Amino acid sequence: MKKxxxxxxxxxxxxxxxxxxxxxxxxxGNTIYHVGDKLSDFDANKIIDANNNLVMPGLINxxxxxxxxxxxxxxxxxxxxxxxxxxxxxxxxxxxRKDIYNGAKLxxxxxIASGTTSFVDMYFFEEQTARAAxxxxxxxxxxxxxxxxxxxxxxxxxxxxxxxFKDKNDNLITPIVAxxxxxxxxxxxxxxxxxxxxxxxxxxxxxLNESQNELKSVQEKFNASPFEVAHEANLLDxxxxxxxxxxxNEKDIQIIKNTKVSLVHNPVSNLKLSSGIMDxxxxxxxxxxxxxxTDGAASNNILDMFESMKFASLLAKIKNYKPTDLxxxxxxxxxxxxxxxxxxxxxxxxxxxxDYLADLIIVDINNFNHFPQNNLINSxxxxxxxxxxxxxxxxxxxVYDNKQILIESFNYPKLKxxxxxxxxxxxxxx
Amino acid sequence: MKKxxxxxxxxxxxxxxxxxxxxxxxxxGNTIYHVGDKLSDFDANKIIDANNNLVMPGLINxxxxxxxxxxxxxxxxxxxxxxxxxxxxxxxxxxxRKDIYNGAKLxxxxxIASGTTSFVDMYFFEEQTARAAxxxxxxxxxxxxxxxxxxxxxxxxxxxxxxxFKDKNDNLITPIVAxxxxxxxxxxxxxxxxxxxxxxxxxxxxxLNESQNELKSVQEKFNASPFEVAHEANLLDxxxxxxxxxxxNEKDIQIIKNTKVSLVHNPVSNLKLSSGIMDxxxxxxxxxxxxxxTDGAASNNILDMFESMKFASLLAKIKNYKPTDLxxxxxxxxxxxxxxxxxxxxxxxxxxxxDYLADLIIVDINNFNHFPQNNLINSxxxxxxxxxxxxxxxxxxxVYDNKQILIESFNYPKLKxxxxxxxxxxxxxx
Numbered sequence: 001m002k003k004x005x006x007x008x009x010x011x012x013x014x015x016x017x018x019x020x021x022x023x024x025x026x027x028x029g030n031t032i033y034h035v036g037d038k039l040s041d042f043d044a045n046k047i048i049d050a051n052n053n054l055v056m057p058g059l060i061n062x063x064x065x066x067x068x069x070x071x072x073x074x075x076x077x078x079x080x081x082x083x084x085x086x087x088x089x090x091x092x093x094x095x096x097r098k099d100i101y102n103g104a105k106l107x108x109x110x111x112i113a114s115g116t117t118s119f120v121d122m123y124f125f126e127e128q129t130a131r132a133a134x135x136x137x138x139x140x141x142x143x144x145x146x147x148x149x150x151x152x153x154x155x156x157x158x159x160x161x162x163x164x165f166k167d168k169n170d171n172l173i174t175p176i177v178a179x180x181x182x183x184x185x186x187x188x189x190x191x192x193x194x195x196x197x198x199x200x201x202x203x204x205x206x207x208l209n210e211s212q213n214e215l216k217s218v219q220e221k222f223n224a225s226p227f228e229v230a231h232e233a234n235l236l237d238x239x240x241x242x243x244x245x246x247x248x249n250e251k252d253i254q255i256i257k258n259t260k261v262s263l264v265h266n267p268v269s270n271l272k273l274s275s276g277i278m279d280x281x282x283x284x285x286x287x288x289x290x291x292x293x294t295d296g297a298a299s300n301n302i303l304d305m306f307e308s309m310k311f312a313s314l315l316a317k318i319k320n321y322k323p324t325d326l327x328x329x330x331x332x333x334x335x336x337x338x339x340x341x342x343x344x345x346x347x348x349x350x351x352x353x354x355d356y357l358a359d360l361i362i363v364d365i366n367n368f369n370h371f372p373q374n375n376l377i378n379s380x381x382x383x384x385x386x387x388x389x390x391x392x393x394x395x396x397x398x399v400y401d402n403k404q405i406l407i408e409s410f411n412y413p414k415l416k417x418x419x420x421x422x423x424x425x426x427x428x429x430x
Numbered sequence: 431m432k433k434x435x436x437x438x439x440x441x442x443x444x445x446x447x448x449x450x451x452x453x454x455x456x457x458x459g460n461t462i463y464h465v466g467d468k469l470s471d472f473d474a475n476k477i478i479d480a481n482n483n484l485v486m487p488g489l490i491n492x493x494x495x496x497x498x499x500x501x502x503x504x505x506x507x508x509x510x511x512x513x514x515x516x517x518x519x520x521x522x523x524x525x526x527r528k529d530i531y532n533g534a535k536l537x538x539x540x541x542i543a544s545g546t547t548s549f550v551d552m553y554f555f556e557e558q559t560a561r562a563a564x565x566x567x568x569x570x571x572x573x574x575x576x577x578x579x580x581x582x583x584x585x586x587x588x589x590x591x592x593x594x595f596k597d598k599n600d601n602l603i604t605p606i607v608a609x610x611x612x613x614x615x616x617x618x619x620x621x622x623x624x625x626x627x628x629x630x631x632x633x634x635x636x637x638l639n640e641s642q643n644e645l646k647s648v649q650e651k652f653n654a655s656p657f658e659v660a661h662e663a664n665l666l667d668x669x670x671x672x673x674x675x676x677x678x679n680e681k682d683i684q685i686i687k688n689t690k691v692s693l694v695h696n697p698v699s700n701l702k703l704s705s706g707i708m709d710x711x712x713x714x715x716x717x718x719x720x721x722x723x724t725d726g727a728a729s730n731n732i733l734d735m736f737e738s739m740k741f742a743s744l745l746a747k748i749k750n751y752k753p754t755d756l757x758x759x760x761x762x763x764x765x766x767x768x769x770x771x772x773x774x775x776x777x778x779x780x781x782x783x784x785d786y787l788a789d790l791i792i793v794d795i796n797n798f799n800h801f802p803q804n805n806l807i808n809s810x811x812x813x814x815x816x817x818x819x820x821x822x823x824x825x826x827x828x829v830y831d832n833k834q835i836l837i838e839s840f841n842y843p844k845l846k847x848x849x850x851x852x853x854x855x856x857x858x859x860x
Contacts, residue, residue: 073804073808073809073812074805076757076758076812077743077756077757077808079753079754083753106798106801109798110798110799113798270748271747271748272744272747272753274751274752276748277748300812301809301812301813302812304799307737307740310737311744314698314702314741317702318700318704318706323507323509323513323702323704324508326507328506368539369540369732371536372499372500372502372846372850374502374504374853375503378503378506378507382503382506382702382730382732385815386815387818388817416802423804
């Protein structure tokens, strides 16, 4: 069994706002064995000297579409309709399974290298994303997007994904149900979705109340808000993860509180597509669980949770003109403990604590942007670059160290070549 | 004479939106000698293989207070009044010349390492910032802050700075006039400021229309907007650099257009202190020159122009709910050519062009965040990390390469030690 001892660490456990200095963290198998004083009887087969760098829980990216890294910087500065209908959809139509697998691998590599250890994903050919996640040894909560268009095949793919991965006791992949949104569904397809959720008793993720256009079109189609429609379709409960929620009325907020869904704030995407700014602080104040996400690379353009933390905090300060809103530690909670709660693993993920899963990162704090070290917790939100991540451990495995992805099968030159071929193919035929 | 040949470069000259691939850039002395085809008769004494990485003009940070890096992460998540009167001002009162020198050196090191080659600065003991800039070989436009409080000594220090550096023909340091703001000045102190500007015929920088509280207090004191007061005091012309301008009425905009001042957008600081969001796209559309700044580390908390570019573009997209606003190339112009125009050097800085000053950076684009390379220009704003900067050249000197500051006198361990002593001293006596 793998036994790792990390020594000389400054540790942020996320159990509270305290840092532990010159301390130790022990990993046994895929689990944290001990945090704190040095153990005399731990027979480590791998010792990592943290060199006084900072150790913290790995970040949980609660909303993304990893395979969309294929489209990075391809559809910028566009209106949402242009973006979606004239660029993204036509390109997506041409992607095959292998393309999704490669795109997912690239996105996962980027996430691992920037401190993300878990992600919640919705896309198509999602079994390929699951496969890529397994291979890259990252924790993935993956759902095949369901919409009314081509419902039958989408339903079938979703069913296949759920069946294929539901019993794999690998601890890494959780198949989930992923209706795309209300405006892309009908009552019939939402009903089918609900059946899947009931049958598999798993998480469900959906985009709701992202933009004003969406609110308008759902109002016209259903005579209700997306949240109301989703609630009526019985999709919302404490196992539901709702992305965006940038525009909410009082009724929506009541539904969120009653059903105990988790929300995911995607600040960068919400700006890039001019969607709106979630009222994060007021929603948190009402006891609502809010996690953090990057969204896909086509609307961000990087899967960088450190950047998203800074955007989240600063946007909250302008939302209600209160510089005291969304303090650094609250944002860190969004990216760790709140994310863990959203995926139903608050007793296993998001903190560095005995018996929790060993998902953690080491951040280099010996650089200009961390000096002087007046407040390291604030640093993590306001000064740390994702490029300061030097080590990423997931499920007890060191998957990234010293700027290198440590997955034997990960062949970056080959991946790049294949992705470039894909891009040539899909752009030529455009 | 130093003669540098950079080969195998992807070059963004900022003359237009085109990239030049597999190209060359030649530097002779402090000047760009040639961009483009390989020269057969250039006898380089230093050859840099850019390895297909991207070469672009160095970034111009048009508004900062570099020495405030001392306070990094020390005053976060606070109301402006708490921030200023209970944290920053009391700490500043305890700083001596050496502290400012050290703080400036640290901030300059951070800027050099993150791709900034010129900066406009306002602070006190500003001759120390000038000294640090000279030593660190960065291009600095430095002004001693003038306010009505202790006017005599501030005026004298400003005069001394202007006299000391006005004739130094080093090409690097330009002393400027720097009235802090309208709310911290009186008619008398503004008049004294104007005399300095007239006498030295140099640039002037000032904070105007940053926050709603400021507008209110200036209205009460002067019965006019900060822009109107500054205009009436004859401080505004094409050699004036105005930071912030987040709240403008029609009259203010007319003054800006008539006087041809340059504005500096500081998106991160404006969010952090809940100041407001500048209406950048509409102001640009009216022909107003807008540069980009980080502001000081106490209100940012890093001096990272790449980060500020992304914030600028994305904030503009939510300001008027238009995702097509402030496209990537426009933001790059703000950080380069518009900055050059603001400091009166549009024919010398901000572009890679024959006879322009050799201020440029090399950006590593062989990493996950730059792949696939669907659009490198967009990458620079939306995907590039300041940590991707591998080489910084200022005035023909390689000041940063391979993650190292190449200034012989720069002793980082010693600097850290001295700054830690300063922080102990000023916090103990608090």
